[in-house]
Amino acid sequence: MGFTVTMTALFALSGCASPGQLPLLPGALPETEVDFQIEPGELPGQYQLLGKANFPNRTEINLMAVRLLEHRQTGIPKKLTYSVLDYQVVEVEAGQWQGDLSLWQQSTEGEWQETWQLDQTELSLAVIPLEDVIFLATFTPIDQLTTLEGILAQQGLQLSSQLLRTTAEGQRYLHLEKTVALSLPSEDQLRERPRPHNGGWDTRYLLIEEPPMPYQVEFPDERQSDRPATVDEFLY
Numbered sequence: 001m002g003f004t005v006t007m008t009a010l011f012a013l014s015g016c017a018s019p020g021q022l023p024l025l026p027g028a029l030p031e032t033e034v035d036f037q038i039e040p041g042e043l044p045g046q047y048q049l050l051g052k053a054n055f056p057n058r059t060e061i062n063l064m065a066v067r068l069l070e071h072r073q074t075g076i077p078k079k080l081t082y083s084v085l086d087y088q089v090v091e092v093e094a095g096q097w098q099g100d101l102s103l104w105q106q107s108t109e110g111e112w113q114e115t116w117q118l119d120q121t122e123l124s125l126a127v128i129p130l131e132d133v134i135f136l137a138t139f140t141p142i143d144q145l146t147t148l149e150g151i152l153a154q155q156g157l158q159l160s161s162q163l164l165r166t167t168a169e170g171q172r173y174l175h176l177e178k179t180v181a182l183s184l185p186s187e188d189q190l191r192e193r194p195r196p197h198n199g200g201w202d203t204r205y206l207l208i209e210e211p212p213m214p215y216q217v218e219f220p221d222e223r224q225s226d227r228p229a230t231v232d233e234f235l236y
Contacts (some may be wrong), residue, residue: 029158034176036097036137045104045113045185051097051137056151057090063099064136067114069127083116085133103133104185112185133182139174 036051049063065085070078086101104112141146149159156178165175 006085013051014164029153029156032152032157034160034163034174036176036178038135038178038180041100041102043102045114046100046102047135049099049101049135049137050098052095053092053097054095054152054155054157055092055139055148057091057093059139059148061090061092061097061099062136062140063088063090063101064138065101065103066134067103067116068130068132068134069116069125069129072126072128080130081127083114085114099224101135103182114184117184118142129184131181131183132179135178135180137176145172145174 002129032054034051036049039048040046041048041051051061053059053061064087067083067085069081069083071081072078085103088099088101090097090099103114105115105118107113107118114129116127116129119125119171120127139148152158159174162173163174163176167171
């Protein structure tokens with residue numbers, strides 16, 4: 001499968017200017033390196049995001065996969081909406097991070113679909129999906145961004161202006177995205193309907209019936225002795 005990346009963010013740590021690049025201004029800091037790659041996962045519709053960011057350990061990165069949808073309803077102008085296919089929060093460790101996003105879910109009939117497809121009939125969604133899926137990596141704790149910038153400055157680094165975004169309220173956050181052309185699940189991508197209990201193992205607590213005994217055991221109707229039990233006959 002080939003990926004078409006329409007937006008890339010590679011930021012060099014080195015302060016040396018390569019041919020065709022402008023040298024750093026006096027006093028300017030080199031930009032921190034932030035990037036991620038997208039690889040197919042082991043399960044249908046699963047993708048692994050492998051990223052790097054020279055941020056402090058345990059810095060949380062929010063991952064998201066989004067499919068853009070176009071409304072197609074009579075009397076309503078065409079407009080775009082979106083469906084969040086999957087979401088995960090990961091942590092940076094030794095300058096690396098990784099996460100798994102599952103773009104497809106299984107319906108009760110066992111068919112692989114995206115989340116908006118599962119609810120399309122019930123919600124009467126008249127939409128047409130665009131061919132691209134947007135993978136996002138963001139750092140959203142607004143109150144911690146200044147702290148992060150201070151830590152990076154102590155390391156002689158600064159955040160790239162291409163990573164910074166500003167909300168309508170004027171709050172800053174970090175944003176990195178890549179767009180990949182991914183088709184929807186095809187009609188023949190089916191498998192056995194998942195069982196409802198215990199991750200497909202069904203109701204494991206049910207006891208399996210034992211085969212009948214090959215002989216009959218008769219129990220007397222009356223006690224055959226009124227002798228008290230001895231100490232040796234008790235169970236300990």
